[in-house]
Each structure stands twice: as structure tokens, then as C-alpha cells.
Amino acid sequence: MKATKQHISVSCSKVLYKDKSWLATKTFIFIYAMQLKKIMPVDNGYTFGTPREIEALKPQEKRYMAKDKLNNGLFLDIKPTGRKVWVYRYSFNRKQERLTIGNYPDISLKDAREIRNENATKIAKGISPQQENKKAYKGYSKTVLFVEYGERYYSEVIKKDRKNPKTMFMYLHNDIFPMLGHLPISDIGIEHIRDTIWRKKEQGFDASANQVKGLLKRMFDYAVTLGLVEFNPVLAIPTRHVFKAKARERYLSIDEIRTFYTTLLNSRIYKPRKLGILLSLLTLLRKSELLRAKWEHIDFEKRVWLVPETKADSKTGYSREMVVYLSDQIIEILKELKTIAGDEPYVFVGRQRGTHISHNAFNTAQKSALALTDLPPFTIHDLRRTASTHLNEQGFNGDAIEKCLNHVMTGVRGVYNKAEYEKERIELMQKWSNFIFSIIFEPNLIFFNEFKPKKLG
Missing domain, CATH: 1.10.150.130 (Tyrosine recombinase, N-terminal domain)
Incomplete structure (x- = not known):
């Protein structure tokens, strides 16, 4: 049976009951301390200072603690199940107290440190966070609906944790x-x-x-x-x-690319949406990265597009910035979008000033165009797989392609290969744009004539 503080206290009390001598008292203290040590998480000197270091803290046979390198009383309690719980340990009126903050990664390192700092301020004012927490939930009975x-x-957790x-x-x-x-x-x-x-x-x-x-x-x-x-x-x-994710394999063939983009560009869909879906194929960017794009991150002279925050990696849980090298065609499309956007901060302007388009705007445009064809269903994200498939078939450097997709290399190669492949990626992006426009330019000549076709062909 798993030991608890109560079980230990009762068993050790039997020693005192039988023998109330000084030796028995000392034995009680020793046994209690040793048994208590078994059920409490042990501080084995593990530390963390970044999300990457937190991810590296793996579960062990027994619970253990890891402390923030800032030495601020913030700890992670790592359980054998892999669950990681934020704990703030502090001294109040010469007594040790602890406050459970919440689970990682539900609460990030940054947020945990902020919560710790807020509670440290309370301690400085003579307020015990632990006691205050108990009072806050006093009367909040288990019969609450x-x-x-x-x-x-929703108010205390979701709204604070999610943008x-x-x-x-x-x-x-x-x-x-x-x-x-x-x-x-x-x-x-x-x-x-x-x-x-x-x-x-x-x-x-x-x-x-x-x-x-x-x-x-x-x-x-x-x-x-x-x-x-x-x-x-x-x-x-x-x-x-409940759900088992299936690996998607859908990508567009050359004929499907021609059919879809000819239908899209000749449709009555709002022009920025058309150009956005075309940029999705040309840039290899994710939909979310496109719709949040800002003009301040695009340098036409240096021919680069900085994406400061990409979609968080599913394995590491953190985002990486990336650079998109601009081809001639991408530059001309962006210039056209700049003319439409005017002085708005976002490339794809939302309904209200200072905002970008909604999350479903590109989806709606893509589905509207797709409905006008006989093509099998596909998603905008499948355009990234389409680009990767054709680029690999054309013999481009595989590592350069993965960098364009902003994927992380795995295994030993990922540890040692830190190259960015700038030269290869610049060449790749221009040849990829040339290839796509060799497929879609002539069927859509009227559309492209609307803005500087001589630079797009």
C-alpha cells in the first residue's frame, strides 16, 4: 500500500506509545523523516532555464524536483507518469509553504515565472499565497454546478493562457x-x-x-x-x-495545379484571396503565417520576408522564426498586394482597420474555387506537400527543401547540421516560381496582364 503522511505518523507513533524514552523519540523522528522522504519528490540537482531544458526533463521511476535556474523558489514536480506540475516554495513567518501553480505546458515557463513574481510580492506585503488560495476557495463546495x-x-485559465x-x-x-x-x-x-x-x-x-x-x-x-x-x-x-490521426498524402499533380489555379484566378473571388492562395504554393508558408504577415517584415531590397513567429512545433512546443527568400514573381505579387493594402500594417487586410483577414478566409476562397472544378478535395496545407513533392522530384537539395518548410531535422543529423542553405534556397525559390508560372501563366494571361506581366512570365 502506498505510504502517506498519515500512515507514517500512525506507524511511528506506535514506537512512542511502547517506549516513551529519549531513544524512542529520536527513533520516531528518524523513521518519520526517512519514510516521508520516500513519498515526497526529491530535489536531485536538476535545473531548467528554457522551454527546451524543461522538455529534456524526462520522467523517472520516482518523482523528482527540478528548480528554476533563477533560484526564485519556482520548481517543477516531475511525476513518473510524465506530468509536470509548477510549484512555488517559499518561507512565510519562518515556516515553509508551497503553492501549486498548475501543469506544464498548460502554464508556460514565462507565465509560471510571472505568477511566482506576483505571489512573491504578496509575501513581501505579509500575505501568504497558500492561505489566500485556501480562503479564495472556501465555500466553493464540491456541489458546485x-x-x-x-x-x-475559462476566466482564470483559458483567457490567460490563450491569445x-x-x-x-x-x-x-x-x-x-x-x-x-x-x-x-x-x-x-x-x-x-x-x-x-x-x-x-x-x-x-x-x-x-x-x-x-x-x-x-x-x-x-x-x-x-x-x-x-x-x-x-x-x-x-x-x-x-477517440481519434487517430491519419497521415495525409494528398498533393496536386501538374495538371491539377494548372486546373485549380486557372479556375481560381478566373473566378470572381476577391483578388487578395486569389493572390494569397498562390503565395501559399510559391512560398511554402503555412496559412496562419500568411494571414498574419506584416509589411514591416518584408524587405523588397534585400528580397527577404521574415516570419518572426511560426506555428509552434508539435514536439518542442515552441515557435521558430524563419526567412523566406523572395523570387521575382513573389515580389511582384507582394507589390500588387501593397497597392491594395495601402497604409494598413497587414499584407492581407481585415474588415476593420489594423486587422488581418479571418482564419477561414483562405479556406472559403479555396473551397469556392475547388467547387467549380472536378478535382478531388484538398486543403490549403496540402499545397506545402505539393511543393515539397515536386521539388524533391526535381532533385533539389532535400535539406534546403526542409529549411524552406521550416521543419526541424531529427536524429544525429539534426543535432550537428545547423546550416541554413541560403544560396541553395534562393536558387530553389526562384526556380520553383519559374516552374509554377510555366504551368499557370499562359492560361491566365489576362489575369496576369493586370499587373506587370513581363516580370512574371
């Missing part, structure tokens, strides 16, 4: 609250969780069902931290039974 808890979780919480808000109000909102949080069991997730699956949205599961897991993790529930019922449902 899940909708009440969910609203509080755009809209998707989580929609999952809460459309999928979770209608199923669980009327129930006391302490009454929610595995069956309730399963029904909520499977309702989304039965609608045909397996990926969204997995998102709902992930949100519920995080919500109940937080509820466990607050002491509202004893365990997380979501853990009983394996992700593999």
Missing part, C-alpha cells in the same frame, strides 16, 4: 455545458465524460471530439488541484479510442 466551475476555469480563446469558448458552450453544465462537478463520472465526447464523434467530427476530450482533461486536472474532485475521470478514456 459544472457550468459555474467551467465559467470560472485567442474563441475555439475553447465554443467547445464549452456548444459541446460541454449542454451535456454536463447542470451536474454538480463531484457527480460527474466516466459515463458522463464518454457521452459528451461520443456525442461529438457521432456528429462525424472525430478530431473535434478529441479537442473536447483534451479540454475536459485540463479542466478536471485543475479541479483536482483545487480539491473539488478526487480524481480525473477523463483519464479513463484513451485518446486512441
Whole structure:
């Protein structure tokens, strides 16, 4: 049976009951200390200072602690399951206290440090964060309705952790609250969780069902931290039974590229949307990186486009900046977009001043054009695979192609190969643009005549 503080205290008390001598007292203290050490996470000298170093902290057979290199009392409690929990340890009125902040990566290193600093300020003012936390939730009983808890979780966690919480808000109000909102949080069991997730699956949205599961897991993790529930019922449902991602293989052939872009460019779709979807194929950028593009990051003289923040890597959890080398064709397209955008900061202007287009704007334009053809379905992200496939078939340097896609090399090669392949990428980008325009330019001559066709052919 797993030892607890109570079990240890009771067992050690038997020593004192039988023998109240000084030796027995000393034995009690020794046994209690040794047994307590077994159940408490051990500080083995592990430290961290960056997200990369946190990712390198792997689970071990026993729990252990790693501390922030800033020596500020911030720790990570790494459990054998792989779960990492932020803990702030401090001294208040000559007593050691600890405050559980939350899970990593739900709470980033930067945010954890900010929370630590906020609580350090309270200590300096004579306020115990631990006691204050207990008072804050006093009376917040286990019979609270899940909708009440969910609203509080949205305000305290989601809105602070996410730049755009809209998707989580929609999952809460459309999928979770209608199923669980009327129930006391302490009454929610595995069956309730399963029904909520499977309702989304039965609608045909397996990926969204997995998102709902992930949100519920995080919500109940937080509820466990607050002491509202004893365990997380979501853990009983394996992700593999909810959703299994399938590797996509869709890419466009040369004929499909010609057909789609001829249809797109000759359609009545708003011109910036057309040019954006064309840039997606020419630049190899992700959709999110395109729609957030700003003019301040594009240097026409140096022929480079800086993307300061790309999509976070799924393995490391952090974003990398990247550079796109501009071909003649890309430059001319961007100049046309600049004429349309005027003094707006974003390349693709939103409905309100100072904003960029919505997340679905390119999707809507692409689907509208695709509906006018007989082509099999594909997504805008498939255009990156299309470019990679044709570039590899044409014999370009594979590492240079991966750099253009902003992929991270894996294994030993990834550790030692830090080359950026600037020369190869400049040549690759120009030849790739030439290749695409050799396919689509002539069928769309009227469209391209609208802006400096002599530089685009």
C-alpha cells in the first residue's frame, strides 16, 4: 500500500506509545523523516532555464524536483507518469509553504515565472499565497454546478493562457455545458465524460471530439488541484479510442495545379484571396503565417520576408522564426498586394482597420474555387506537400527543401547540421516560381496582364 503522511505518523507513533524514552523519540523522528522522504519528490540537482531544458526533463521511476535556474523558489514536480506540475516554495513567518501553480505546458515557463513574481510580492506585503488560495476557495463546495466551475476555469485559465480563446469558448458552450453544465462537478463520472465526447464523434467530427476530450482533461486536472474532485475521470478514456490521426498524402499533380489555379484566378473571388492562395504554393508558408504577415517584415531590397513567429512545433512546443527568400514573381505579387493594402500594417487586410483577414478566409476562397472544378478535395496545407513533392522530384537539395518548410531535422543529423542553405534556397525559390508560372501563366494571361506581366512570365 502506498505510504502517506498519515500512515507514517500512525506507524511511528506506535514506537512512542511502547517506549516513551529519549531513544524512542529520536527513533520516531528518524523513521518519520526517512519514510516521508520516500513519498515526497526529491530535489536531485536538476535545473531548467528554457522551454527546451524543461522538455529534456524526462520522467523517472520516482518523482523528482527540478528548480528554476533563477533560484526564485519556482520548481517543477516531475511525476513518473510524465506530468509536470509548477510549484512555488517559499518561507512565510519562518515556516515553509508551497503553492501549486498548475501543469506544464498548460502554464508556460514565462507565465509560471510571472505568477511566482506576483505571489512573491504578496509575501513581501505579509500575505501568504497558500492561505489566500485556501480562503479564495472556501465555500466553493464540491456541489458546485459544472457550468459555474467551467465559467470560472475559462476566466482564470483559458483567457490567460490563450491569445485567442474563441475555439475553447465554443467547445464549452456548444459541446460541454449542454451535456454536463447542470451536474454538480463531484457527480460527474466516466459515463458522463464518454457521452459528451461520443456525442461529438457521432456528429462525424472525430478530431473535434478529441479537442473536447483534451479540454475536459485540463479542466478536471485543475479541479483536482483545487480539491473539488478526487480524481480525473477523463483519464479513463484513451485518446486512441477517440481519434487517430491519419497521415495525409494528398498533393496536386501538374495538371491539377494548372486546373485549380486557372479556375481560381478566373473566378470572381476577391483578388487578395486569389493572390494569397498562390503565395501559399510559391512560398511554402503555412496559412496562419500568411494571414498574419506584416509589411514591416518584408524587405523588397534585400528580397527577404521574415516570419518572426511560426506555428509552434508539435514536439518542442515552441515557435521558430524563419526567412523566406523572395523570387521575382513573389515580389511582384507582394507589390500588387501593397497597392491594395495601402497604409494598413497587414499584407492581407481585415474588415476593420489594423486587422488581418479571418482564419477561414483562405479556406472559403479555396473551397469556392475547388467547387467549380472536378478535382478531388484538398486543403490549403496540402499545397506545402505539393511543393515539397515536386521539388524533391526535381532533385533539389532535400535539406534546403526542409529549411524552406521550416521543419526541424531529427536524429544525429539534426543535432550537428545547423546550416541554413541560403544560396541553395534562393536558387530553389526562384526556380520553383519559374516552374509554377510555366504551368499557370499562359492560361491566365489576362489575369496576369493586370499587373506587370513581363516580370512574371
